[in-house]
Amino acid sequence: MKYSKLFGKTIKDSPKDEPSVNARLLIQAGFIRKEVAGVYNFLPLGLRVLNKISNIIREEMNNTGAQELLLVSLQNKTNWEKTGRWNSFDALFKVKSRYDFEYALGPTHEEVLVPLVNNFVNSYRDLPLKLYQIQNKFRDEARPKAGLLRGREFLMKDLYSFHESEEDLMKYYTLMKKVYKKTFSRLGLDAIETVASGGTFSEFSHEYQVVCESGEDEIIYCPGGDFSENVEIIENPEKLENKQCDLGHGPLKRVKVVEVGNIFPLMDKFSKPFNLTYKDKDGKDQYVSMGCYGIGISRVMGVIVEVHHDDRGIIWPENVAPYQVHLIHLGGVHLSTSEAYNKLVKARVEVLYDDRKNVSAGQKFADADLIGIPVRLVVSEKTGEKIDPAFGGVEWKERDKDKTEVIPIDQAIGRLKTG
Numbered sequence: 001m002k003y004s005k006l007f008g009k010t011i012k013d014s015p016k017d018e019p020s021v022n023a024r025l026l027i028q029a030g031f032i033r034k035e036v037a038g039v040y041n042f043l044p045l046g047l048r049v050l051n052k053i054s055n056i057i058r059e060e061m062n063n064t065g066a067q068e069l070l071l072v073s074l075q076n077k078t079n080w081e082k083t084g085r086w087n088s089f090d091a092l093f094k095v096k097s098r099y100d101f102e103y104a105l106g107p108t109h110e111e112v113l114v115p116l117v118n119n120f121v122n123s124y125r126d127l128p129l130k131l132y133q134i135q136n137k138f139r140d141e142a143r144p145k146a147g148l149l150r151g152r153e154f155l156m157k158d159l160y161s162f163h164e165s166e167e168d169l170m171k172y173y174t175l176m177k178k179v180y181k182k183t184f185s186r187l188g189l190d191a192i193e194t195v196a197s198g199g200t201f202s203e204f205s206h207e208y209q210v211v212c213e214s215g216e217d218e219i220i221y222c223p224g225g226d227f228s229e230n231v232e233i234i235e236n237p238e239k240l241e242n243k244q245c246d247l248g249h250g251p252l253k254r255v256k257v258v259e260v261g262n263i264f265p266l267m268d269k270f271s272k273p274f275n276l277t278y279k280d281k282d283g284k285d286q287y288v289s290m291g292c293y294g295i296g297i298s299r300v301m302g303v304i305v306e307v308h309h310d311d312r313g314i315i316w317p318e319n320v321a322p323y324q325v326h327l328i329h330l331g332g333v334h335l336s337t338s339e340a341y342n343k344l345v346k347a348r349v350e351v352l353y354d355d356r357k358n359v360s361a362g363q364k365f366a367d368a369d370l371i372g373i374p375v376r377l378v379v380s381e382k383t384g385e386k387i388d389p390a391f392g393g394v395e396w397k398e399r400d401k402d403k404t405e406v407i408p409i410d411q412a413i414g415r416l417k418t419g
């Protein structure tokens, strides 16, 4: 991609009306633009990051045997009345048709999926079943001031599992705990598995929490990794806070966190109102046991920026970076830069090429740091001569390091291909 043609450029000053680090950097670097509070447009660079995050999650969910589908956003009010959530779900957006109906604008999808699954599940042979989607959710949040961390419209992966028994549900639930850890680590996030209340659903749930100053939640956890609990449910947090870890890992810590995902054993909470039953081996009707598993995809993008940045801009982890390499052309050797660009494209390296003619070197470097692509390659008269007079070398620099080195373009491609 040539930067001169890219829709969505960097801007000089960070937006003054955005209190959060993630929104300030993402807007300034040209990834997103605010529509209204808590609602953001994703520009081409931003969409590339969202897609990378989504694809990693998709791969991990598919590996557990789950199938992807796409459910509606305009949802049947009757089903929301059946579960009692038409009036009890605080953040529910209600949409009136000018003709007849009123709809729920989907904040979550139990009210859609459970009746749908009821059409297809009759016997124990139809179970287990795992279904998920990646889709925009709508919630009338009270304080949408944290950029992508809390949107009124946001992208979520929501997976729902359906089982014969609580035992089978808990087997999948335990697998999902492992899968979630792996997924967040692939996304460049150290997510702490945290015990939380199950609300009105179950005794407990698990949240995946990332330590972050701007987080709205608090956990008390053992840095050794064997304990973490949401402060909200702890009866006497001050007492626990000063305790030593039972396994000898030292004192427990109390920190601010952002929830990037959570998993819930729903049991028969939704099977009952929709009468979702199956015939067991003896021909007896039993309620289906359900679990649900969410990841906030656009929130993950915001959290990555909150934890991976410096005073110059974003530092994307490799797996989610919009491009693998940021190629910069300087001075009078335009031919060599184009050649380097063509070579990179041919080798299927994802490259953003700053081909702008009337922009200073300083500005190009500042933009590269702000955008945060993991590797910067510069072709200039200096690098061109050093390696090969016919073609030249490139200067290699990683976003999170100071060191630069000049190497042949083919060697740079080799490094980028092997990771």
Ligand code: ATP
Residues within 6 Å of the ligand: 108, 139, 141, 148, 149, 150, 151, 152, 154, 155, 156, 259, 260, 261, 262, 294, 295, 296, 297, 298, 299
């Ligand atoms: P929170 O506790 O942050 O309000 P939640 O417990 O209501 O979230 P779920 O309904 O379980 O969240 O949604 C699954 C995931 O979607 C959450 O773990 C979070 O990552 C993300 N999410 C929830 N609400 C928002 C929002 N308003 N904006 C962005 N992401 C969100």
Ligand code: MG
Residues within 6 Å of the ligand: 259, 262
């Ligand atoms: Mg929560």
